[in-house]
Amino acid sequence: MENNQSLNRTLTLVPITLFGIAYMTPAVVFTTFGVLSETTRGLIVSAYLITIIAMLFTAYSYSQMIKAFPVAGSAYTYTRKAIGSHLGFMIGWVLLLDYVFLPMAICVLTAYTLSAAIPAIPFWLSVLIFIIPPMVINILGIKLATKLNFWLMMLQFLVIGIFIVLSVKRLMTGTGSFVSIAPLFTSHISLSFLFSGAAIAAYSFLGFDSISTLTEETIQPEKTIPKATYLAVLICGGIFVVVSYLAQLVHPSFHFKDVNSGGFEVIRMVGGDLFVSIFIAGLIVSSFASAVAAQASAARLLFVMGRDSVLPKKIFGYIHPKYKTPVFNLLIIGLVSLVALKLDVASSTSFINFGAFTAFGFVNISVIAHYFVKGNRRSPRDILFYLMIPLIGAAFNFWLWSNLDKHALILGSIWSALGIIHLLFITKFFRKQPPELGLGDSENFAS
Numbered sequence: 001m002e003n004n005q006s007l008n009r010t011l012t013l014v015p016i017t018l019f020g021i022a023y024m025t026p027a028v029v030f031t032t033f034g035v036l037s038e039t040t041r042g043l044i045v046s047a048y049l050i051t052i053i054a055m056l057f058t059a060y061s062y063s064q065m066i067k068a069f070p071v072a073g074s075a076y077t078y079t080r081k082a083i084g085s086h087l088g089f090m091i092g093w094v095l096l097l098d099y100v101f102l103p104m105a106i107c108v109l110t111a112y113t114l115s116a117a118i119p120a121i122p123f124w125l126s127v128l129i130f131i132i133p134p135m136v137i138n139i140l141g142i143k144l145a146t147k148l149n150f151w152l153m154m155l156q157f158l159v160i161g162i163f164i165v166l167s168v169k170r171l172m173t174g175t176g177s178f179v180s181i182a183p184l185f186t187s188h189i190s191l192s193f194l195f196s197g198a199a200i201a202a203y204s205f206l207g208f209d210s211i212s213t214l215t216e217e218t219i220q221p222e223k224t225i226p227k228a229t230y231l232a233v234l235i236c237g238g239i240f241v242v243v244s245y246l247a248q249l250v251h252p253s254f255h256f257k258d259v260n261s262g263g264f265e266v267i268r269m270v271g272g273d274l275f276v277s278i279f280i281a282g283l284i285v286s287s288f289a290s291a292v293a294a295q296a297s298a299a300r301l302l303f304v305m306g307r308d309s310v311l312p313k314k315i316f317g318y319i320h321p322k323y324k325t326p327v328f329n330l331l332i333i334g335l336v337s338l339v340a341l342k343l344d345v346a347s348s349t350s351f352i353n354f355g356a357f358t359a360f361g362f363v364n365i366s367v368i369a370h371y372f373v374k375g376n377r378r379s380p381r382d383i384l385f386y387l388m389i390p391l392i393g394a395a396f397n398f399w400l401w402s403n404l405d406k407h408a409l410i411l412g413s414i415w416s417a418l419g420i421i422h423l424l425f426i427t428k429f430f431r432k433q434p435p436e437l438g439l440g441d442s443e444n445f446a447s
Helices: 013-024 033-040 044-068 074-082 085-099 102-117 123-129 132-140 142-174 191-205 208-217 221-250 259-307 327-342 345-374 380-402 406-426
Strands: none
Touching: 013 142, 013 208, 013 221, 013 259, 033 044, 033 191, 033 221, 033 259, 044 074, 044 191, 044 208, 044 221, 044 345, 044 380, 074 085, 074 208, 074 259, 074 345, 085 259, 085 345, 085 406, 102 123, 102 259, 102 327, 123 132, 123 327, 132 142, 132 259, 132 327, 142 221, 142 259, 191 221, 191 345, 191 380, 208 221, 208 259, 208 345, 221 259, 259 327, 345 380, 345 406
């Protein structure tokens, strides 16, 4: 049965940028605050600043690869085209840890905070709220998802703005000042704690790369996607730094009643029960928007891998004849997200970061391979932009990768081993190339 296999170019800079921001979820700074504060011993802002630098180098490399290959597929496509099909498959496989399991992590982060705020809501119900409705919206189409996302993001920005105002007011009333270097530096600073915190903080930035999965649905993607990528990193990075700085000053200790809902304790301190209610509404909205974006991106990565037949095409390369959306992929992502019922915050985020850091590192390496090696771009300017900058980006990401906890490294390695086994099967033990679909061979998802 014939199946449409391409994407309509309808998206512009603002909805694409908001899509990336929604995926990153600015409000995630509250849900990870307790874990990050404890891990960094209160130096949460420094951890975020380290991560912002790393992500900007990687955002640059994404922008260069988008110009070279303006198609969906993200790091999977870039590595495959720039370096080789076998390695490309493995990067796509590892990237699945990020894209497919990120919706699950969103459920974990939000469900813990929501259950702490409203004990009457059981944890399992909180998880389902962020799986089923977003899945239905994505099945109905990308246009509906982006329109809804705009208004959800506006409400999220409003709640964050209220938190900033209330925090400043509390600090001015209590200490008389909201200026301090405590969240950035102390005399007993530990680099190991700081680097471990940066590795966890990177979870908050997962999503700017998801913008590249909408390349085939974007008008003038070579210009629009890079701009949106930089904007998403800078806007969210700024929010993370400001909010975490104020939160750490409001709650100077890095000890909490429950580290998984530490941010909720700060919110209650700042605004009392009234703001808790407002925040809960904002948290539901922001996490809902993030879940919609995360499911949409994951479904498109699976679609591209299915379209290329490196995953079973009848399932992963299928789109619904009426809604023109990857229905099977969305259902699979929903089922995987149910694992959220058994995970805590630290485990879910570090597991996903294994895939993200690996993919980010190889996007940087892909720039070197495509432009510097294959393209023979060797002028002094080219050496800076196509060798040094992506090399620094790759080093940052592999360094953060090395600071993941041992459980993430073990689980990630097991997942990678399964990918190698699958690759051996589809290539007849490397006797042939992984299957691939031509870049121009597609029909569009329509909404």
